[in-house]
Amino acid sequence: MTPEDVVRGPDVDHAAVVPPSDDFRNELADAAREMQDDDSPKEAMERAVKIATQIIPGCQAAGICVVHRGERIDTHAASDDLVREIDALQHELSEGPCLDALREDHTVVSDDLATDARWPQWGPRVVQQLGLASSVSYRLYSTDKDLGALNLYGAEVSAFTAEDVADGLALAAHVGVALAAAQQVEHLEYALRGRTVTGQATGILMERFDLSPDRAFSVLSRLSQQKNVKLREIAEQIVTTRTLPTV
Known part of the structure; x- marks a missing residue:
């Protein structure tokens, strides 16, 4: 992944993407082993979103969503009910970082949801109603097929550093495997x-x-x-x- 792959809101400088630290790699390896021990892909995804809030400093809430036929948004895993409300708002308003990550960009970063012009309705409502101010969304793949998105949310403006964004990308690679397996089971x-x-x-x-x-x-x-x-x-x-x- 290059800095150009990370899409931030307008009027925000593109931060350089740094590689994950050794400490994070060790934490991620431990988390991945825990995910592999889960009994089902669904359990692995539920564990992954909880892990995100534990090992990524700026992450207050996390979720995994899938968009069916470009319309219906299903929440496959959520660290708490806030994420389900966020996804419901994206579905209701047809705008938000999860949709952009799936439709347009690989990684979508917003440092200030209240003022991000990409989502004029969704962003301010998330801030006012749910108390979350920034986000990062990663498109997930399996065999080059778009399956869904891993979404991280922070309570503070600019909650995610360039290192956090890189760390989240490493976690997203593991989540994509679990999501692909879950969809295979579902089918x-x-x-x-x-x-x-x-x-x-x-x-x-x-x-x-x-x-x-x-x-x-x-x-x-x-x-x-x-x-x-x-x-x-x-x-x-x-x-x-x-x-x-x-x-």
Whole structure:
């Protein structure tokens, strides 16, 4: 990462990014080992945001969010409820550093949220309502795919030094691995649920209309095409209502 990768608010000098200190590297290595001992990626992310508040001096709160289809923001981990409120505001106002980190810049730094022109609504509300004054957001990757953002918040103006920003980037590299694993688990669970509900709907049709398995699945496929909706949605409706959807 070069200094050009760090985007600060207007009228603020770009600070040089310094490499993490040896002490921080040791702390981060210990934290990474603790994260690896967690039972699930979700637990690893929850631990990571708590670690951020412990080993990055300026960090008062931290969170990991994912933006789905550029619209809905989900908070995957939060050091406290303040972060969930922050993400909800970003979703409500469609502006904020998490969105910028995902859409535009690798690392987004704001030394003063109250006056940052990039987020004229979100920034002042975070300061006034939640008592946080500065932030750093890091875009997270896995196999070159944008997955989400690690967000750090400080209670003071200019809470994060150049060294803090570099330290956070090192932590973000570990968080990205946990987030990628969590999404893989989520996708697998979704696929398994889909196969389960499709099987349940097929069974209902077989019993209700005395159909063979192949014929029952053909009925689901035909309904899916006629209504122009995913087969899974048709199956869920049949399982929930125990009736065929109207065309």
